[in-house]
Amino acid sequence: MNRRENGLSADAYAPLIDLVPELADRLLTVLREAGIAAYALPGGGDGPDVLDHVHVDAEHKGEAERLLHVSVLRDRVAPPPERDEDAIFAEIVAGFGETPTDVSWPDEENLGPADAGDDLQDGSGRLPTARVVYYSEGPVGPVKEDGDFPEPDEEGHYEPPPPPPLPTGDPASRLAWLCLVGGPLYILATVVFRWSAPGWAAFLAVAAFIGGFVILVLRMGDEPRDGDDDGAVI
Numbered sequence: 001m002n003r004r005e006n007g008l009s010a011d012a013y014a015p016l017i018d019l020v021p022e023l024a025d026r027l028l029t030v031l032r033e034a035g036i037a038a039y040a041l042p043g044g045g046d047g048p049d050v051l052d053h054v055h056v057d058a059e060h061k062g063e064a065e066r067l068l069h070v071s072v073l074r075d076r077v078a079p080p081p082e083r084d085e086d087a088i089f090a091e092i093v094a095g096f097g098e099t100p101t102d103v104s105w106p107d108e109e110n111l112g113p114a115d116a117g118d119d120l121q122d123g124s125g126r127l128p129t130a131r132v133v134y135y136s137e138g139p140v141g142p143v144k145e146d147g148d149f150p151e152p153d154e155e156g157h158y159e160p161p162p163p164p165p166l167p168t169g170d171p172a173s174r175l176a177w178l179c180l181v182g183g184p185l186y187i188l189a190t191v192v193f194r195w196s197a198p199g200w201a202a203f204l205a206v207a208a209f210i211g212g213f214v215i216l217v218l219r220m221g222d223e224p225r226d227g228d229d230d231g232a233v234i
Contacts, residue, residue, distance in 0.1 A: 179212030
């Protein structure tokens with residue numbers, strides 16, 4: 001077997017890749033320059049599809065793989081051709097409205113002019129005419145034979161009862177609240193505005209506060225508000 005070496009030797013070899021003879025010889029040269037032993041064995045058969053089996057020094061196989069991708073295979077991968085964006089846009093505009101020939105769906109899913117509706121048979125691409133319905137301002141519903149609308153069914157219609165009136169309170173409770181709030185407010189006003197209040201006025205303010213508080217507590221009572229209700233009274 002015709003074994004092609006790169007002029008270097010190693011104790012053990014490991015298979016690296018199968019390449020066409022042209023690239024295999026180039027890889028042997030690159031590996032020789034890097035100081036890595038390698039050889040290539042021609043594959044069996046004849047023809048342009050025959051590949052050479054490249055073996056490299058087992059201790060430097062990782063470095064050989066790096067050199068393979070950097071120095072040999074990178075030049076064989078052609079970059080995609082650059083296209084002008086204006087030319088691409090012009091192609092899209094030129095093909096707008098055309099029926100594609102290479103489609104991936106079955107033929108029975110293609111819609112013909114008869115399936116597209118009468119308004120689209122002219123091929124203009126316009127949407128069908130919309131139907132606009134105007135409703136009258138009167139009630140909507142079934143019409144009786146005489147042309148009048150039936151009266152609305154009031155069965156099951158719920159109307160909430162009117163709310164109860166707000167509690168006004170008896171005169172004693174209102175007087176107690178007035179004393180409870182007015183006494184402290186009078187003392188606070190004399191302090192804030194620096195009024196010189198007589199002693200009897202301050203005494204009456206304190207007495208009104210205490211009296212109003214006592215009256216409200218006594219009027220709360222311990223009996224339930226409802227006759228037979230044993231619930232808590234707050």
